[in-house]
Amino acid sequence: MTRAFPPLLVLITAISLALSPSTGDGQSIPNPMSSWPQHSKERPRPPIITPGAPALPVPPPSDAIVLFDGASLANWKSDKGAPAAWRLIDGAVEVAAGKGMMFTRQSFGDAQLHIEWMSPNPAHGTDQDRGNSGVFFMGMYEVQVLDSYGNVTYADGQAASVYGQYPPLVNASRPPGVWQSYDIIFRRPRFNASGHVQSPAIVTVLHNEVLVQDHVELVGPTANQSRPPYAAHADRLPISLQDHGHPVRFRNIWLRDLEARP
Ligand code: MG
Numbered sequence: 001m002t003r004a005f006p007p008l009l010v011l012i013t014a015i016s017l018a019l020s021p022s023t024g025d026g027q028s029i030p031n032p033m034s035s036w037p038q039h040s041k042e043r044p045r046p047p048i049i050t051p052g053a054p055a056l057p058v059p060p061p062s063d064a065i066v067l068f069d070g071a072s073l074a075n076w077k078s079d080k081g082a083p084a085a086w087r088l089i090d091g092a093v094e095v096a097a098g099k100g101m102m103f104t105r106q107s108f109g110d111a112q113l114h115i116e117w118m119s120p121n122p123a124h125g126t127d128q129d130r131g132n133s134g135v136f137f138m139g140m141y142e143v144q145v146l147d148s149y150g151n152v153t154y155a156d157g158q159a160a161s162v163y164g165q166y167p168p169l170v171n172a173s174r175p176p177g178v179w180q181s182y183d184i185i186f187r188r189p190r191f192n193a194s195g196h197v198q199s200p201a202i203v204t205v206l207h208n209e210v211l212v213q214d215h216v217e218l219v220g221p222t223a224n225q226s227r228p229p230y231a232a233h234a235d236r237l238p239i240s241l242q243d244h245g246h247p248v249r250f251r252n253i254w255l256r257d258l259e260a261r262p
Pocket of ligand 1: 132
């Protein structure tokens with residue numbers, strides 16, 4: 001049995017085909033970035049939702065590398081290679097303002113990362129100056145950590161944004177003083193022998209078990225007020241956590257080293 005297309009659907013399809021860039025063989029190429037300027041305050045902010053009740057900590061699976069178990073910072077270092085200088089407190093590690101970022105001693109490429117974090121309670125400051133930190137893959141691709149509970153900032157800089165590039169699909173933030181989680185699947189960029197990017201970095205993020213980044217293709221390293229292009233780099237580099245001067249806490253950090261996609 002055949003079924004006629006509804007006229008409206010035919011019209012919409014015709015218009016979108018006419019407006020889409022085309023390779024010439026009829027295959028349209030999705031534009032990975034929206035037309036909003038970086039950090040636009042007019043860009044609509046993602047809908048706010050309430051995640052399910054916390055069920056944390058999430059125990060690591062058997063093939064995970066435990067990067068932080070609440071007791072030791074042996075797997076971390078400061079930016080100068082010295083022992084990590086952040087504070088251990090109540091089974092967590094707290095950003096020590098001014099001590100710099102904290103880096104894994106091991107290097108990673110493709111990875112599945114679980115990390116739990118908590119915004120300072122009571123909250124201080126507004127906008128980007130409130131519970132700001134970040135999870136950096138390869139030292140340059142940031143999934144933003146921010147207290148985005150009742151705190152307004154630009155959409156591409158709120159919690160679970162790919163900083164300066166992609167707002168989260170929804171704001172699934174929990175209040176300050178409550179543990180939250182990110183589960184991040186990171187695929188590193190691939191470069192050819194002459195240093196040109198063959199495939200971009202790709203990121204998927206669940207925030208408090210809610211999908212907030214769905215396989216987004218990064219346009220280059222994340223940055224403030226700029227979108228720098230890719231520059232070829234090593235296949236494996238440390239993961240780092242940002243010192244933005246705010247006493248954000250982290251705990252239960254584990255990672256699964258992923259094989260390249262076939
Ligand atoms: Mg940050």
